[in-house]
Amino acid sequence: MNVEVERLSTGIPEFDRLLAGGIPRGFLVAVTGEPGTGKTIFCIHFIDCGVKKGDVCIYVTTEESRDSILRQAAQFGIDFQAAVKKKKLLIIDALMGLEDQWSLRSLEVEELLDKIIEAKKALGYGKARLVIDSLSAFWLDRPAMARRYSYFVKKVLSKWDFTILAVSQYAITTSDAFGFGVEHIADGIIRFRRYVRNGVLRRYVIVEKMRQTPHSLTMHEITALDGRGLVILGAAKERREDVALPAKVMSKLAKAKAEREKILPGREVPEK
Ligand SMILES: Nc1ncnc2c1ncn2[C@@H]1O[C@H](COP(=O)(O)OP(=O)(O)O)[C@@H](O)[C@H]1O
Numbered sequence: 416m417n418v419e420v421e422r423l424s425t426g427i428p429e430f431d432r433l434l435a436g437g438i439p440r441g442f443l444v445a446v447t448g449e450p451g452t453g454k455t456i457f458c459i460h461f462i463d464c465g466v467k468k469g470d471v472c473i474y475v476t477t478e479e480s481r482d483s484i485l486r487q488a489a490q491f492g493i494d495f496q497a498a499v500k501k502k503k504l505l506i507i508d509a510l511m512g513l514e515d516q517w518s519l520r521s522l523e524v525e526e527l528l529d530k531i532i533e534a535k536k537a538l539g540y541g542k543a544r545l546v547i548d549s550l551s552a553f554w555l556d557r558p559a560m561a562r563r564y565s566y567f568v569k570k571v572l573s574k575w576d577f578t579i580l581a582v583s584q585y586a587i588t589t590s591d592a593f594g595f596g597v598e599h600i601a602d603g604i605i606r607f608r609r610y611v612r613n614g615v616l617r618r619y620v621i622v623e624k625m626r627q628t629p630h631s632l633t634m635h636e637i638t639a640l641d642g643r644g645l646v647i648l649g650a651a652k653e654r655r656e657d658v659a660l661p662a663k664v665m666s667k668l669a670k671a672k673a674e675r676e677k678i679l680p681g682r683e684v685p686e687k
């Protein structure tokens with residue numbers, strides 16, 4: 416159907432392709448996955464893209480400090496410090512002991528929403544990007560409240576022209592009993608995963624849901640590159656077949672490696 420949906424780029428062109436162009440404006444998208452799978456890096460790209468396009472940008476960080484986010488972005492050549500100085504970006508920091516205007520004193524949903532709205536007013540009206548990394552942190556000690564809080568957050572923020580990435584850390588123990596919360600009310604779900612294959616950590620991403628979007632249903636392998644950030648390597652299935660070498664080749668490689676190690680100085684201790 417030829418119905419125009421305005422989409423916001425994620426800042427990663429190959430990722431936009433999985434989303435038929437990007438995330439529809441006004442959506443609340445749950446970004447979920449285990450620790451270390453790339454959720455924060457993905458959020459950093461989304462905000463960087465917004466800064467470049469002149470959108471109002473707000474990044475709430477609960478899992479690491481404001482400085483840590485600045486340093487992580489800088490490693491990918493993204494200058495968040497300059498964006499903050501130019502008042503294009505506000506980083507709201509939670510519970511890091513800071514006492515400035517843009518720090519939260521508690522992990523209360525009401526305080527979070529007040530602060531986000533205060534930040535939006537400070538930065539100016541118009542199209543806005545918001546990252547809450549993570550939203551689930553606000554009900555860690557009250558998992559039964561996850562759904563109710565999620566609804567509340569979505570309802571309040573819907574009036575403010577935000578397109579939102581809400582990171583949701585899942586804990587099997589709590590999700591079994593109460594559901595994940597954010598995922599149930601989200602317009603989209605982007606899931607990051609990790610597996611160890613042949614002793615190597617591999618990361619993947621899959622778009623599980625994106626309303627109004629003919630999105631990819633294929634899991635893609637991703638990696639983080641210093642100086643660049645998140646990169647999509649290719650569809651996960653093809654990729655595994657691509658990299659798997661025939662057994663004969665593998666054993667030759669192993670033999671060659673053993674030979675090399677034998678002649679390394681210091682390896683063989685002469686008996687005296
Ligand atoms: N400068 C860098 N170069 C390459 N990889 C990096 C760099 N910085 C972080 N990473 C990778 O990103 C991972 C953290 O990803 P992150 O998005 O913070 O995970 P999470 O899903 O927990 O938010 C690290 O474990 C590391 O593998």
Ligand SMILES: [Mg+2]
Binds near residue numbers: 454455478548
């Ligand atoms: Mg993170």
